Amino acid sequence: MDKSATDLQPLLCALFKELGMFSQANYVLQNPQLQNLEVVNLIAQLKKHQVIFSVLPITQAALAKTNLPFVILNNDGQSSLVKRSRSIYLILDEKQQWVDYQLDEKKEHCQVIVIDSLPLAKQTLKAFTTQMSKRTKWYKPVFWLSLLSSLTGLAVPLFTMSVYDRVIGGQAPDLLPKIALGAFLALTVLVATRMVRAKVLSSVSNRFARDLSDMTFTRLLNLPLLVLSRVGVSNHIARMRNAEKVRSLLSGPGGAGLVDLPFTFIAFATIAFLSGWLVLVPIVMLMIYALVNKLMNSYVQAASPTMSGQYQNSLNELSNNILQLQASGHTAGWTKEFFRQTRETCRQNFLFAKRNGLNAATAHALSMLTALATVFTGIFLVLEQSITAGALIACVMLIWRITGPAQLAFSSRQKFTMMDGSIKQFDRFMQASTENSALRLATLDETKAPAISFNHVTLRYGAEYEPALSAISADIEAGECVAIIGPNGCGKTSLLLSALGVIEPQSGFITVNDKHLKQFDPEQFRRFAAFVPAESELLPGSLADNLRIVKPDASDEELITALTNAGGESLFNALGKNLSIDLSGQSEHLLSAVEANYIGLARALLKKSPYMLLDEPLANRNPLAKIKFSETLQSLKGKSTVLFSSHDPDLIKLADKVIILDKGNVVFAGPIPENTSTEKE
Numbered sequence: 001m002d003k004s005a006t007d008l009q010p011l012l013c014a015l016f017k018e019l020g021m022f023s024q025a026n027y028v029l030q031n032p033q034l035q036n037l038e039v040v041n042l043i044a045q046l047k048k049h050q051v052i053f054s055v056l057p058i059t060q061a062a063l064a065k066t067n068l069p070f071v072i073l074n075n076d077g078q079s080s081l082v083k084r085s086r087s088i089y090l091i092l093d094e095k096q097q098w099v100d101y102q103l104d105e106k107k108e109h110c111q112v113i114v115i116d117s118l119p120l121a122k123q124t125l126k127a128f129t130t131q132m133s134k135r136t137k138w139y140k141p142v143f144w145l146s147l148l149s150s151l152t153g154l155a156v157p158l159f160t161m162s163v164y165d166r167v168i169g170g171q172a173p174d175l176l177p178k179i180a181l182g183a184f185l186a187l188t189v190l191v192a193t194r195m196v197r198a199k200v201l202s203s204v205s206n207r208f209a210r211d212l213s214d215m216t217f218t219r220l221l222n223l224p225l226l227v228l229s230r231v232g233v234s235n236h237i238a239r240m241r242n243a244e245k246v247r248s249l250l251s252g253p254g255g256a257g258l259v260d261l262p263f264t265f266i267a268f269a270t271i272a273f274l275s276g277w278l279v280l281v282p283i284v285m286l287m288i289y290a291l292v293n294k295l296m297n298s299y300v301q302a303a304s305p306t307m308s309g310q311y312q313n314s315l316n317e318l319s320n321n322i323l324q325l326q327a328s329g330h331t332a333g334w335t336k337e338f339f340r341q342t343r344e345t346c347r348q349n350f351l352f353a354k355r356n357g358l359n360a361a362t363a364h365a366l367s368m369l370t371a372l373a374t375v376f377t378g379i380f381l382v383l384e385q386s387i388t389a390g391a392l393i394a395c396v397m398l399i400w401r402i403t404g405p406a407q408l409a410f411s412s413r414q415k416f417t418m419m420d421g422s423i424k425q426f427d428r429f430m431q432a433s434t435e436n437s438a439l440r441l442a443t444l445d446e447t448k449a450p451a452i453s454f455n456h457v458t459l460r461y462g463a464e465y466e467p468a469l470s471a472i473s474a475d476i477e478a479g480e481c482v483a484i485i486g487p488n489g490c491g492k493t494s495l496l497l498s499a500l501g502v503i504e505p506q507s508g509f510i511t512v513n514d515k516h517l518k519q520f521d522p523e524q525f526r527r528f529a530a531f532v533p534a535e536s537e538l539l540p541g542s543l544a545d546n547l548r549i550v551k552p553d554a555s556d557e558e559l560i561t562a563l564t565n566a567g568g569e570s571l572f573n574a575l576g577k578n579l580s581i582d583l584s585g586q587s588e589h590l591l592s593a594v595e596a597n598y599i600g601l602a603r604a605l606l607k608k609s610p611y612m613l614l615d616e617p618l619a620n621r622n623p624l625a626k627i628k629f630s631e632t633l634q635s636l637k638g639k640s641t642v643l644f645s646s647h648d649p650d651l652i653k654l655a656d657k658v659i660i661l662d663k664g665n666v667v668f669a670g671p672i673p674e675n676t677s678t679e680k681e
């Protein structure tokens, strides 16, 4: 009755239909890349289509959360789609029919994917809170553990009181062993509960931080390329660190102080019970404490270092340009500016640390003052014989149980302010539109070469820049080989990237087989197309690993053929015809940029894509490689639509058509005119 875990496509399709997401169901059905879907891909598809869900152990409470269908992930690796109809459950069987199902909610180790909300519900407005509210399992254990630890925390003051009043005052030394045993037991429980609680808090904060990191990373991956490149790496790192801030706050001492704060009422109640109105003293002192802390906090905040961002940017800039800087020999200006920033950073950090120190000292002094005020006030009650001396000592000891958490919580105030900023930033980030914000559900025939058409495509990298492409219009037939030529900076790469769909023109549009490029799923489209950048990057690993990133199941023969067809035969020979050779490990195998480009080109050929976008595929190649690649290019004609940019006249001659660009404008588009000269390039 269950579906095999290796074929979840019908299940996902049925789930989307049940959720009223018919276009998405159609997309799943028609998308050949979604065949043989596994659980991990199913989850990725739900995320991609902005369905918010939770994966929970199968329990009554988990299922009570929803009226929507849910997916049961059985521990035998099988998965099933189940829905509730009034009081009965129905399961989707192999014939795609809903049949009665006896749900066993006590099935051990089974998990269930519960749908929390559908796309278009404004679920991401408070993404952080939504995510946090999913992790509720820790509330109860933390509550009980904190209560137990607070109660056992009363043991030492109360036992001290008994020793003072009964053992010393009542002259009953025989009570001492019993009191000591009781105190020992209470302290053991206290330590154990504290340890377990720290473990629970640390585990929940780590998981929570992991969820936030995953969400941030997925969103980063789906941001449009232009946005990604505009925002810059340091910003992305800061976003990823947000999750880390949340983790350190919850699992650190501030988190424990925060959790303990509500339980200080137990200490207050005990002081009130032992000494009556004396409890007003710590209450008033705590209010003064809060006020002073607020003032101190503003004082500390006013000295927050402002240079660190600038300093970090300078460091980044320096590390990127160090070679150039050394080579130029003009380092004096840089050194001067750098020293200025270092000095200023030091000064600001010193001032900040000084004020923070003052803040901590004030907090400590106020704690002491609270204890002293209680002692001095309490003495009158002892002299009046309203309370015993032992009770006063116990009260003073209990004061520390109040001021301790208060001090921790107050001193974490800055962290809370920081976290509040992080939460707001996270929520804003989760609202930013991604490549998947709009429905892009057109499917491609991945076996056929596509016809491409540029329609008044205009692109600017920023409002302050001149357009990189100005109203470009050109038609490319299916299977045509087109050379894009023109001087440096004329827009060749920009045109190729637009045709790949990674950068989106501000006006005009590109069609693929007469469908707007924006209608296609960007990820699927990029997997379909083979793009070779002007400078290919190598990844750590062997030659084979570097080639197989585009086709993990490629045979060794396929890898060698692709490398040879890319003109990389001599490179392969130089590497000892060894596909397992490590390209990153030893310096002797580090390849030059030109050699890396052979591998980049081989990757594209390995894909055997009917749509190839090649950015300067033959720059600086040896003549033999050029001949081989030229043959490869000829052999692609009719089978693949190929767009390549080049300055190489021999290669350009092989094209069926050329598009000549100048400063982002099309100067000519059509078959190669007799008198075309590439010399000016």
Ligand SMILES: Nc1ncnc2c1ncn2[C@@H]1O[C@H](COP(=O)(O)OP(=O)(O)OP(=O)(O)O)[C@@H](O)[C@H]1O
Pocket (backbone or CB within 6 Å): 229, 461, 462, 465, 467, 468, 486, 487, 488, 489, 490, 491, 492, 493, 494, 495, 534
């Ligand atoms: N990320 C970017 N941000 C700002 N401007 C950019 C960016 N990328 C390219 N440009 C500018 O857009 C214009 C077109 O650049 P593009 O790289 O497309 O030209 P190209 O013809 O491929 O140049 P080359 O032959 O040097 O590779 C240039 O003026 C370039 O400076």
